[in-house]
Amino acid sequence: MTQRTIEFFWDAASPYTYLAATQIEALAQRCGCSLQWRPFVLGKAFEATGNRAPAQIPAKGKYLFKDLRLWAKHYGVPLFFPRVFPVNSLTAGRIGCALPPEQVGRWAQAVMTAYWTRDADISQAEVLKGVADAAGFDGAALLAAAQEQPAKDLLRANTEEAVERGVFGAPTFFVGEQMFWGNDRLVLLEDYLNGKLAA
Numbered sequence: 001m002t003q004r005t006i007e008f009f010w011d012a013a014s015p016y017t018y019l020a021a022t023q024i025e026a027l028a029q030r031c032g033c034s035l036q037w038r039p040f041v042l043g044k045a046f047e048a049t050g051n052r053a054p055a056q057i058p059a060k061g062k063y064l065f066k067d068l069r070l071w072a073k074h075y076g077v078p079l080f081f082p083r084v085f086p087v088n089s090l091t092a093g094r095i096g097c098a099l100p101p102e103q104v105g106r107w108a109q110a111v112m113t114a115y116w117t118r119d120a121d122i123s124q125a126e127v128l129k130g131v132a133d134a135a136g137f138d139g140a141a142l143l144a145a146a147q148e149q150p151a152k153d154l155l156r157a158n159t160e161e162a163v164e165r166g167v168f169g170a171p172t173f174f175v176g177e178q179m180f181w182g183n184d185r186l187v188l189l190e191d192y193l194n195g196k197l198a199a
């Protein structure tokens, strides 16, 4: 039987994506799936679908802070709400697009951990360079590659593909054409992969 793949559309600016990123590797391993980390631009998906960030709705925004803290406690992972929020995560995404597929997850984890636990302003090139260097990449080379057309084109293509497939928010996962939106849907994703949701 061919191994199934979880496609993980991520944008480092999304706190629920950070939470999901702390869990997804273990989930994929438990289910015997491969994992494909696919950077995309959440803001563009919002624009394309007429959706908007939940924090823009005051009551939802207030609840969201509490919800995120509860999830972090539930998972036993750190979460620090960054001073710069929302943040421009375009270069972080382009770096993800400049890397070979098998290294994208390491970058995604590094950049989200820096932003969501250490208050690193990931809109800044020198901050990204430091995060990349600390994660064992060549930060200067990655920043240069992120400015090249192939990385820009891939991020745009990923975003367009995501929107075409129905993505309106983050984190979003696909197993084939089956889509799951939200960190809180990881349980459904796992049940689905374990064949528990068959009609």
Ligand SMILES: N[C@@H](CCC(=O)N[C@@H](CS)C(=O)NCC(=O)O)C(=O)O
Pocket (backbone or CB within 6 Å): 013, 014, 015, 016, 017, 051, 052, 053, 054, 168, 169, 170, 171, 181, 182, 183, 184, 185
């Ligand atoms: N309940 C979801 C919330 C996820 C969420 O609010 N994600 C934001 C980005 S951080 C989003 O895509 N919002 C779109 C929406 O609320 O429609 C979860 O647990 O992950």
